[in-house]
Amino acid sequence: MFDNLTERLGGVLTKLRGQGRLTEDNIKETMREVxxxxxxxxxxxxxxxxxxxxVKGKAMGEEVMKSLTPGQVLIxxxxxxxVKVMGExxxxxDLASQPPAVVMMAGLQGSGKTTSVAKLARWLQESQKKSVMVVSCDVYRPAAIDQLETLAKEVGADFFPSRGDQDPLYIATSALEQARKQYKxxxxxxxAGRLHVxxxxxxxxxALHAGINPVETLFVVDSMTGQDAANTAKAFGDALPLTGVVLTKTDGDARGGAAxxxxxxxxxxxxxxxxxxxTxxxxAFHPERMASRILGMGDVLSLVEEVQRKVDHKKTEKLAKKLQKGKGFDLEDFKEQMEQMAKLGGMGALMDKLPGMGDVPDHVKNQANDKEINRLVAIINSMTPKERQFPNIIKGSRKRRIATGSGTQVQDVNKLLKQFTQMQKMMKKMKGGGMAKMMRGLKGRMGPGGGMPPSGGFPF
Structure with missing residues (x-):
């Protein structure tokens, strides 16, 4: 999301940072490009x-013109x-009501409403520790009720059954009664969604809103519809007392105009x-973090929260203890690191949140794609337990067998072993308090003009 905008603004900001002083002309030029x-x-x-x-009004003020670093102040x-445009x-x-708090999801057909119901149920259960029931009042789309039932099972939320021949208001009030009885x-x-308003x-x-009186009425909208997303949201907002918006499919939207x-x-x-x-x-949408991401400054806070939520900390601690005891880092450990990476959405999602990634060339980013992680895991899965523990024994015939078993080429196996060796060297530096040294080295590489960490250098 925002890839194109980040790229365009990146060029503008690079020019700005180098300015010793700003004039009215170069502020106008900058704002034209923005x-x-x-x-x-x-x-x-x-x-x-x-x-x-x-921005122009503030940029022309004394604060910028008289600053020692005018470019930084303008940024x-x-x-x-x-931040202000996106909501401070x-x-x-706001779930501070007598349980069950009712959340109603509205939106056009195809906006990702039903999937968003399941995602929200999961988010509420995992991060807010709430017990959740879901119900479908979409009696017009035959598969909608079945789809929600399947997704509810996947996320572990209670599903209230409904049928296509029932009245939507009757379904909603019955579900509310059941949720009360079960202390949800x-x-x-x-x-129900429609193809248009x-x-x-x-x-x-x-009528549905009046009957169940929800504490939250969320409008679900596809971000890829751009300006139309904002216009549709306004039409719904005029008809319903909306409390907020869920912006879907942002991973496929390189522009970000809707946000x-x-x-x-x-x-x-x-x-x-x-x-x-x-699911x-x-x-959660944080305007200040999104602004930072748009300006190519990364979003480390979201990354840290994600790591805390999704990474298996027991496995991470076990690996740390193993390294402290001086036991070697083997291919089984390497595989676990890559699986942890996949849980965080893969390399693409991580790179989006790291500072300075806007300056990394596309061909480097493309090397770090998620298919590569899956391929490396497949290669390790084709190895015997002994080969994973002692990679040095993997020679010619073993390489050919591993490549055949994983549907890859011998050169892919060689590439994996090379990446593993680099990772092993990094892990050795962690032993005996070398972690700080390693981080300093990484920081140097990640700094301006330093490029990427060595291939295979994962952050856990």
Whole structure:
């Protein structure tokens, strides 16, 4: 998400950082480029105009002109205004009501509403420790109820059954009664979508809203529809008292115009981002972190939170103890590291959140793709336990057997062994307090012009 915008702004900011002083002319030139970058990202024109005017007004002030580092100050202004456009701070769900708190999901057909219900159920259970029931009131799409039942099983949420011949309001009120009896904390109601906004749909959803009185009414919208996303959100906002927006399919949207337009046009905060198809692929929306990501400064806070939530810390501690005792790092450990990486969404998701990744050439980023991780795991799975423990015994005939077993080439096996050797060297440095030294080395490589850490150098 925001790939194109980050790339365009990256070039503008690089020029700015080198400026000893800023003049009215180069501020105007910078803002012209920023304006073009935002329009190309499909940000709504009124939002672009307001944003550019705000930044220009502040940039022409004394604070920037008299600063010793005017370029840095202007970047900070850009950052602050981006945060303001997207909504200042993360606005979480307001579940402070008598249980069950009802969350109603609305949106057009195909926006990812049903999947978002399951993702939200999982997020509430795992990060908020809430007990959740889900129900589908979509009686028009035959597969919708079955789809939600399957997803509910996957995420471990209770599913309230419904049928296509029932009235949506009857389904919702029955589910609410059942959730009360079972002392559920949250009931999430999936509603019917249409291919476009129509009066019949709005009438039905208004009646549903009045009947169950939800504490949160979230509008689910596909980010790839760009400015249309903001306009549709406004149409729903005029009909329903929306409390927030869930922006889906952001992993496939390289522009990000919707995220920058929705708050300004609708006045409603973006509360969550759908960042992939899996039920784990939902993250709370933090405007300040997103602004940092757009300006190529990474999002280390989200990365740390993700690591804490998804990484198997018992395995990590076990590996640390093994290394401290002086026992070698073997291919089984290497495989575990890659599987932990996959849990975090793979290299692509990690690189998005690391500072300075905008400066890394595309061909380097493409080398670190997730298919590569799966291929390396497949190669290790083709090895015997003895080969994983003692990689030095893997010679000609063994390499050919491993390559055949994993559907790869001998050169792929060689590449894996080379990466493993580099990783092994790094792990040796961790022994005896060498961790700090290794991190300093990595920091040097990650700094300006330093390039990437050595291939295979994973962060756990």
């Amino acid at each position: 304006r073009m970058a935002l329009l190309e990202a499909d940000v709504a024109l009124p939002v672009v105009r307001a944003f550019v005017d705000q 900070k202004i850009l950052n602050d205004e981006l 701070a993360n606005e979480g769900l 904390d949250v009931l999430i109601v999936d509603t 129509d009066e019949a749909m709005m009438g039905e959803i208004k 920058l337009s929705i708050r300004q046009i609708t006045g409603k905060p973006i509360k969550f981002l759908g960042i992939g198809e899996k 784990t692929a939902l993250e």
